[in-house]
Amino acid sequence: MRFRSSYGQNVLGHLLESAHLAGMMAAELGVDPEGGRPGARKESLELYVRRLARLEETARSHDGVAEVYAMQAGREARVTVVRESRATAVAG
Incomplete structure (x- = not known):
């Protein structure tokens, strides 16, 4: 170079x-x-798993949510919604 x-x-x-x-x-x-985001380098595996579990629990607490998967180190969550519950919630 x-x-x-x-x-x-x-x-x-x-x-x-x-x-x-x-x-x-x-x-x-x-x-x-040095650290791009809080916890980027110092977060233990146990804290990481707990943080993702809390994220999934928060998403599951809403009505009509069937499945939740936290991805991308918690930056993204894939949520599967029960169709009937969602249609009722939107209509009501």
């Missing part, structure tokens, strides 16, 4: 400059650049 260039700019120099600027912006905003 040292001798590589893109559009006339040294690629290594650009990467270092971008990282430096990102670090300065993170410092000004008070953001810790």
